[in-house]
Every structure is written in structure tokens, then in C-alpha cells.
Amino acid sequence: MTQLPDVSRAPTMTDVARVAGVSHQTVSRVLSDHPNVSAKTRAAVTQVIEQLGYRRNSAARALATRRTHTLGVIAVNTTLHGPASTVAGVQEAARDRGYLTSAVTLRTATQTALAEAMQHLAGWGVEGIVAVTPQRAAVRALAALEAPCPVVTVEGGHTLDLPGVSLDQNLGARLITEHLLASGHATVWHVAGPPDWLESEARTQGWEEALRDAGAEVPPLLRGDWSPLSGYQAGQQLAGRVRASRGQGAGLTAVFVANDQMALGVLRALREAGLRTPEDVAVAGFDDIPEAEFFPPPLTTIRQDFASLGRDSIGLLLDHIEGRTDESTHLVVAPELIVRASTARRIAPPGE
């Protein structure tokens, strides 16, 4: 019934104020939940806002407050499960905290590409950047760059003094290894990921430490490149060793594979070699990809909580932006061991 202002463009705060019979500032107060507004006024304004379909202009707001409330995400390889989930987690967390995120996906993390991505984001006035950079080279390139805003890494390790958050890969590997040792295996073999990846290195380290702590023999390392094929090839080598090691001291009865995809390849190679899992060789993975539960047999693995990884990275970033902390902090998220059929307990260790 009230007369509407010009329909040709989106209503402004002043339009709302005029219709509600208050000042534009009062409208602003209502919108930002300022305490000193009477309930009656607040209700009236809210009603007019609804009625006009008013929506705050974020550009004007950003100009006046000098805050864009926008964050940038730089990620490499977002087509893989891990990075893709992490980016999704970051975006969700940022959205919950009232920030807009914009993601830039890089094919390769060269310094040039990283610099360009930063320029792009800086041009839009992002207040902070989350960099999902699991490779050592990428983190190094990132650290060398002078950023126009705070930068937080995810899965970037804590070798350099960039603040960041990562999963406790080391602990995850220990959990897996200890679980296998506790299940009655004399030692645990390991198929690692590529050397430049921080995740890969930490998992290898955790595995080795767990073995040493338990006084178990440390078998030679096999290496893959995260792909199922490389796991398959490693699996073939392992199958050969199983036969060779039969009846000897610490036989090959358990394998910790650095990710689930490679584990898939290992499982298949073992199966083709006539070895049963877990009866002959127990196999564990890392990541808990959605398919892992349906592997033959269902895979024991480490679950990574990407949502909380995202939440923590955003929390850390906002701490820096809003000046709650100056030091470069490093948060670590605890992983969770998921035990499935591929590592069922050995009832009676045979032939030892």
C-alpha cells in the first residue's frame, strides 16, 4: 500500500529509510544489529526491508568500511579428491564466517603462476589468501613471494615460517603402523608417495618412527606417484617378496600404502599373485576416499576431516586479518583411523 520508490533500480538504504519514516542511519543500525535501536523501530524497518526486497550494496559497504570481506583461495590440482575436498571445506567455512571466497586453480605451482594468481586476487582486494599447496616446491615459491595480504597454507608443512594448518600425517602413519603391529605383524612394509610432496614425506617418517619405537625391522621403501597404476606395480614387487620371505624372520605380511588409490593397485596385484587380503598380506591405505569402503576388501585407512581443515585454516587466516595474532602459527588436525576388513586381526601368526 505504501508507495514504492523508483522500481527501475534496486532500492537503497535511503529508499528504505524514507518508506519506514526513519533516517538511513537507523536502517544501517538495524542491518548491522546495533543494540541501541528500539524494538518498534527495528520491526518497522525490517518489515520495509522485506517489503522492498532491499539488499545491502556490498561495494558501497566495502568502500566505506575499507573491508571487502573477500578471501582468495589458490590451489593446485583441484581435480584430485584431497585438494578438491579441502577447497570445498575452505569455501564452506568462509561462507559460514560471512566471507566471499574466490578460488584460482593452478595446473602447476610455478612461482610465476602463483604470482599471477595473487595479482588477480589482490586486484579484487582480497583480505587474505588460503593456499592449498601440498608440494614442497610450491610452498617454497609461495614463501619467496611478497604477498599483498596474509597468507595461510593448507597441507604446506611447517618447514617455512608461513602460518598454516595441516593434517597430522605423521600421526596418521603411526596409527596405521601401530595398528598393524598390534594386529600381530612382525613388521610393516610401506609404499610411499612422490618425494616432493610434504604429505608423502611425513607419512613415510611416521611409519619409520613407529617401527623403530616398536623395535621392529624397517623394510626397504617402495615408491609410487599416487596413481593406482604405480600402486599396482609396487604391489607386483611386493608379491614377489612375499614368496621370497616365506618362513623367514620378519616376513612380508602387512603393507601400509601412502594413499588409497595406490592401495587399490596393490590389492589387485596381490590378488593376481594369488595372495589373499588380509589373510596373507594385510593392506592399509590413507585418505579414506569414498570408494575405499567398497574396495575388495574394504580398506583400512586414515580419514582426513577436510571440513575441519578448512574451518581451521579460515580461523587462522581471520585471526591474522583481524589482528588477533601476529606470530605465524601452525595448527595440526588429528586424523582418524578407520579399521576395515583389509587388516583384520591375525588370529594365529603362522610360520614364525
Added chain:
Amino acid sequence: MTQLPDVSRAPTMTDVARVAGVSHQTVSRVLSDHPNVSAKTRAAVTQVIEQLGYRRNSAARALATRRTHTLGVIAVNTTLHGPASTVAGVQEAARDRGYLTSAVTLRTATQTALAEAMQHLAGWGVEGIVAVTPQRAAVRALAALEAPCPVVTVEGGHTLDLPGVSLDQNLGARLITEHLLASGHATVWHVAGPPDWLESEARTQGWEEALRDAGAEVPPLLRGDWSPLSGYQAGQQLAGRVRASRGQGAGLTAVFVANDQMALGVLRALREAGLRTPEDVAVAGFDDIPEAEFFPPPLTTIRQDFASLGRDSIGLLLDHIEGRTDESTHLVVAPELIVRASTARRIAPPGE
């Protein structure tokens, strides 16, 4: 040597103007490549911009031009290869065209979730939205919503009158099917994806059409859910049929699987059943995921050019935003057949 203005905050256009001895408007002209600026002035201004490290304030620009140059992306299931690549393609294309993108990832494409995502994006004044919604239900929900800006769908089919762009799934399926028929197979079996997915339906349709056009028998349909496990199960059924159909008219010698992941499962089931690929049964997939080339054997499949899918969707969206077209258009991207070892030509069709 020139005196720098207050360092405590980022330099503004006026700062640049003062140092360069021109008006702020001239600086603005240089920045927006306006033709009527003398070479000398342009050079001087450019140099000062460099020197001060000046960067245009996008919020102020957006406020003055009433253009945010921001686009939204709404996607479901971005942890899968297809959607993840598509989103990356969209983001890259938008960036090339000078737009900022912000992505919202949904777990499930309910109408509520879609509406919330739109509200979020609308709050930041996005000028358009790209929705990556491969499920029929999601497109329907989207069409029912009244959007605050132009919306373009990717892989949303052209059933409803939303403009969009999609891969020619039908053609892809035909290419695969015709390739198999041309290789000497009497007919081609099919493992389809879940029924609610538009991609799945179009692939099934293309397969069926190609068979009918060639006058080939249309075998019963098997169905999976995109996962390797479901492919494995379908593969087991297929293996059973192979034995049953030996020596009969149109035997089971070729299978078109609706995506590469399921094809992986099929390959394994066939292998376990003692059947060789491609000698006994040829297998083809769809998507060309990075692993497909390394499957045992390397998989014949359909490559989807996600980058051009992204580029086209952004092109279409900007056409709508900038008023170059009013009608809802639907673009279709042609797929590419990648022939690999899994469908090697049959030299002499045995036993027929």
C-alpha cells in the same frame, strides 16, 4: 626521489594524480585505456603507478559503475572429476574475461540449498551465475527458483528453458557405439549410470540410437551408480552372459560403460572371470579421466573438453549479462573419441 604520499594506507588515484601532476581523471583514463590521452602523459602516469604500487580499488569502481564484475558458481559434488574440472574451467574462463568468480559447493542439490546459495551470491552482487547441475532434479529446482541475475546451466540438459551449455553426450555415446560396431562387433552392451542424471540418460539414448541405426540388436541394459564397485558388479553379470552367449548370434563381445570409473570395475570383473580385453570382450568408457590411459588395458573413451565447456558457459552468461541476447540459448560442445587398446580391432570375428 619524488615525495611519496602517506604510506600508512594504499595509494589512491588522487595520490597518483598528484605525483604525476595531472588530474585523477587522467589517471582513470590511463587505467581504462581511454584513447584520448597523449603518449607522454600516459607514460608519466604509468610510471608513477608503478612507482607507488598503485592498485585500483575494485569496491569504489563497482560502486561508481554499478558493475561488480563478479560471477557466482553453484556446483554439486565438486569432489568428482567431472564437476571439479568443469568448475575449474569456468573459473579460468571467467578470470580471462576479467571477472571474479565465487563458487558455492553443495552436497545435495535441494531447492533450499540452491536458494541459500543464490542468496549468498546475490548478497555480493554477482552479475550472473553458472550452475553445474548434472542431475535432473537439480535443474528442475533451479528453474523453479527466481534468480536475482542471469543463470546459465552446465550439463543441465535443454529440457527446461534455462540457457545452458553441455557436452553432446548423445553424440559421444554414438561415436563409441559406432566405433565398436565398425570394429567388427555384432552389437554393443551398455552399463548405464543412475537414471536421474541427464548425462546418464543421454549416453544411453545415444547408444540405443546408434544400435538401431545400424540395425543391430539392442541388448538389455545394465545399470551402475558411477562407482567402480557398481561397475565391478555389472562386470560380473556381463562375464556370466559372455559364457552363456558363446556361439550364439550376436554374442557379448563389446561393452560401452557410461563412465571410466565403472569401466575400471568392469575390466576387473572380466579379468577375474578369465576373459581377456579386448580379445574376448572390448570395453569402452566415457570421460577420459587421467587414470584411463593407465588402465589395464588402456581405455578407449570419450574426452570431454572441460575448459571449452567453461569458456562457452561464461561466454553465454556474459552475452546475457551484457544484453547481447535475450533468448535462452543452448550450446553443445562436441566430444572427442579416444581410441586405446581396450577396443583394438577384431581381426577375425571368431565363432560367428
Added chain:
DNA sequence: TCTGTGCTTGTTAGCGCTCACAATTTTACG
């Protein structure tokens, strides 16, 4: 020399919002 045309530059007024402050009303309490 004068006028007209095109090129180059400067001036002014907002875009829609928030901040700091001022003005007004209400409430509290001696």
C-alpha cells in the same frame, strides 16, 4: 585574423554506505 573542429585535460557530482558526532527523547533517581 577569426571561427570551427578535434584532441587532450580538468571539474564537479554522485554511486550507497558507514563513521563520528550532534540532537533529541526517554529513563533513573534524589
Added chain:
DNA sequence: CGTAAAATTGTGAGCGCTAACAAGCACAGA
């Protein structure tokens, strides 16, 4: 009741930029 304190509301300026217009200048042709 009166007055101080608190709560509520309004006013003006300005965030950094672009659009529209105005002004200055050089150069051509009459």
C-alpha cells in the same frame, strides 16, 4: 519535580572511483 545519565535517532562528511560535462589548446580552412 528536576536534573543527570542513558538510550535512541539524526546529520554531515567522505570512502575512491567513474560519468558527464566544461575548458583549454592546437591546427585547419576561410
